[in-house]
Amino acid sequence: MLIPDFIFYLGIRVIISVLSDWHNKIMKRAEQLQKLSREHHGSLVMAKNIAEIAESGSDADLLEAIKTVAEYYDDELELHFQHEERTIFSLIFGEYREHIAIATTLLKEHGFIRMLIPKLTLETARIDLAEFALVLKNHTRMEERELFPIIEELFSDEQLDAILDFVPLD
Numbered sequence: 730m731l732i733p734d735f736i737f738y739l740g741i742r743v744i745i746s747v748l749s750d751w752h753n754k755i756m757k758r759a760e761q762l763q764k765l766s767r768e769h770h771g772s773l774v775m776a777k778n779i780a781e782i783a784e785s786g787s788d789a790d791l792l793e794a795i796k797t798v799a800e801y802y803d804d805e806l807e808l809h810f811q812h813e814e815r816t817i818f819s820l821i822f823g824e825y826r827e828h829i830a831i832a833t834t835l836l837k838e839h840g841f842i843r844m845l846i847p848k849l850t851l852e853t854a855r856i857d858l859a860e861f862a863l864v865l866k867n868h869t870r871m872e873e874r875e876l877f878p879i880i881e882e883l884f885s886d887e888q889l890d891a892i893l894d895f896v897p898l899d
């Protein structure tokens with residue numbers, strides 16, 4: 730049976746419109762997670778540098794690395810953790826409880842890093858910095874590869890916008 734031309738073209742237009750909406754949504758979602766993803770890239774670079782110093786740096790390098798890590802934590806990482814905890818983890822614990830396991834693992838790693846940073850000293854720096862670098866690397870990869878796809882699939886536009894619009898507490 731022949732389909733009248735106007736119905737055929739109407740169908741094509743509907744398909745194009747649906748695909749276009751889907752494309753816009755993906756682009757928008759990527760935009761909403763972009764700041765956190767940029768910070769994740771910084772975390773992976775930091776983890777790589779610190780791992781190298783922990784493995785073969787001199788004492789002076791280790792002291793410098795302790796200072797670098799402490800400044801990085803104060804200037805960026807703590808805020809990054811709070812950003813995720815207040816706009817992502819809190820929603821998983823409240824609304825998307827089927828993903829509590831991954832949120833709990835990631836939250837524990839935030840806690841581990843928070844406890845480790847103030848304890849860094851030259852005496853244990855080689856072991857502790859190596860541990861910091863390893864946890865930060867694996868943690869960041871898990872967020873990018875496992876957590877963010879879950880967010881993109883489940884979070885509403887309003888919930889995604891709240892990630893973008895996050896303002897840290899004073």
Ligand SMILES: [Fe+2]
Pocket residue numbers: 765769809813869872
């Ligand atoms: Fe993160």
